[in-house]
Each structure stands twice: as C-alpha cells, then as structure tokens.
Amino acid sequence: AQTVTQSQPEMSVQEAETVTLSCTYDTSENNYYLFWYKQPPSRQMILVIRQEAYKQQNATENRFSVNFQKAAKSFSLKISDSQLGDTAMYFCAFMPNRFNDYKLSFGAGTTVTVRA
Amino acid sequence: ETGVTQTPRHLVMGMTNKKSLKCEQHLGHNAMYWYKQSAKKPLELMFVYNFKEQTENNSVPSRFSPECPNSSHLFLHLHTLQPEDSALYLCASSHDWDSNQPQHFGDGTRLSIL
Numbered sequence: 444a445q446t447v448t449q450s451q452p453e454m455s456v457q458e459a460e461t462v463t464l465s466c467t468y469d470t471s472e473n474n475y476y477l478f479w480y481k482q483p484p485s486r487q488m489i490l491v492i493r494q495e496a497y498k499q500q501n502a503t504e505n506r507f508s509v510n511f512q513k514a515a516k517s518f519s520l521k522i523s524d525s526q527l528g529d530t531a532m533y534f535c536a537f538m539p540n541r542f543n544d545y546k547l548s549f550g551a552g553t554t555v556t557v558r559a
Numbered sequence: 560e561t562g563v564t565q566t567p568r569h570l571v572m573g574m575t576n577k578k579s580l581k582c583e584q585h586l587g588h589n590a591m592y593w594y595k596q597s598a599k600k601p602l603e604l605m606f607v608y609n610f611k612e613q614t615e616n617n618s619v620p621s622r623f624s625p626e627c628p629n630s631s632h633l634f635l636h637l638h639t640l641q642p643e644d645s646a647l648y649l650c651a652s653s654h655d656w657d658s659n660q661p662q663h664f665g666d667g668t669r670l671s672i673l
Contacts, residue, residue: 486647487664489664534602546615548601551599
C-alpha cells in the first residue's frame with residue numbers, strides 16, 4: 444500500500460498572498476499519478492490539479508501549481524493570490540499507473556483558511 | 560452540479576436500524592466507488608464496482624453491503640452499525656476501473672450513529 448503524508452493539519456493565509464501545502468509519499472512504483480483535491484465546506488471533493496510522474500514539467504492550473512520532486516517523493520501545492528473561496532480542506536492523493544490497480548491513496552488533509 | 564449525486568445528505572440512525580445510502584452519476588462512467596471519511600484520517604476506500612461487478616472490497620465489515628444494479632447507480636445498505644461507523648461517506652465515479660482518469664466525487668452523506 445502507498446502512504447501519503449500531509450504534515451500540516453492546518454494553514455492560514457491572508458487574502459491575495461501565497462500558501463504552499465506539503466505532501467510526501469512512499470512508493471516503489473516508477474510510474475504513477477499524483478493529485479490534489481479540494482473539499483470546501485460544501486463537502487464536494489473537487490480535483491484541483493494532476494501530475495503524471497513521467498512528466499518532469501510541473502503542472503499548473505490557473506493560480507494553482509505544484510512542485511513535483513520525484514527523487515524526494517515530494518508533491519507540494521502552491522496557491523497564489525489566495526481567495527476567500529480557496530478556504531477548504533486539501534487532500535493529496537497517489538495513484539499507481541498499474542493495470543487493474545488504479546487505486547487512490549489519500550493523505551489526511553490540510554485545512555486551509557483564507558483570511559479577509 | 561458535480562454529476563455525482565448522493566442522498567440523503569444527512570442520516571441519523573440507531574444501531575439496530577437498517578438504512579441505505581444512494582449514489583447516482585450522470586457522467587457516463589463505468590466505475591463507482593464508496594469511501595469513508597473520518598475526522599483527521601485519510602479517506603478509506605471501501606468498495607469498487609466496475610461495469611456493475613465488484614472488483615474491490617477493502618476488508619469492510621459485513622454490516623456494510625453494497626449494491627450496484629447498473630453503472631449509474633450505487634447503494635450502500637447499512638444495518639447493525641456501530642458508533643465508530645459515524646463518518647462522511649463519499650461516492651465517486653470514473654471512466655472505468657482500468658483507467659487513470661480522475662475520480663469525480665459526490666457531496667457525501669454525513670452518517671451519525673446513536
């Protein structure tokens with residue numbers, strides 16, 4: 444089983460500033476996918492960004508970007524120009540790219556609060 | 560609109576009750592999932608159905624009984640639950656199990672066991 448660790452249970456950021464969420468994972472796989480999901484108070488889990496391990500270029504999605512360090516098994520999420528609507532719990536997730544085993548493993552989550 | 564709809568949104572039940580959670584997806588997906596989300600713990604995968612066939616049962620107690628009558632609907636039948644079963648139960652779907660496509664989640668059912 445893969446282990447995904449999010450070491451920051453809670454983070455707070457001022458509106459318009461930048462916050463970085465950390466995520467590390469443990470795997471012996473070489474080919475896999477990494478995701479960040481956002482769960483606002485409405486509870487709907489929304490995919491924020493996805494990274495394929497074979498791609499060296501870091502994924503970006505508008506104000507969200509990742510710093511993927513494959514050797515270090517690190518996958519941090521940077522939220523730039525934070526907005527009040529970014530207040531949510533953020534989950535890092537790992538999925539192997541292995542036939543018949545596309546199981547998601549989640550971290551425990553980081554609660555992000557954006558202050559006005 | 561997420562494309563994955565879960566009902567009810569909240570459920571309070573006693574340990575001897577029998578109830579069911581429902582999930583419906585309108586995305587044309589073939590794989591559906593049940594997850595359990597407890598406070599301060601990673602999401603736990605419970606069951607996976609692919610083309611209506613159960614492909615994964617992650618050592619879930621028999622007091623949880625899934626049913627997938629078709630690719631668009633997934634149920635979780637509950638009976639004789641324990642207080643530690645109180646959690647948010649999330650349903651998700653994806654294109655199919657044999658795929659690296661991301662999963663789409665519903666809003667969850669908040670279950671409280673008295």
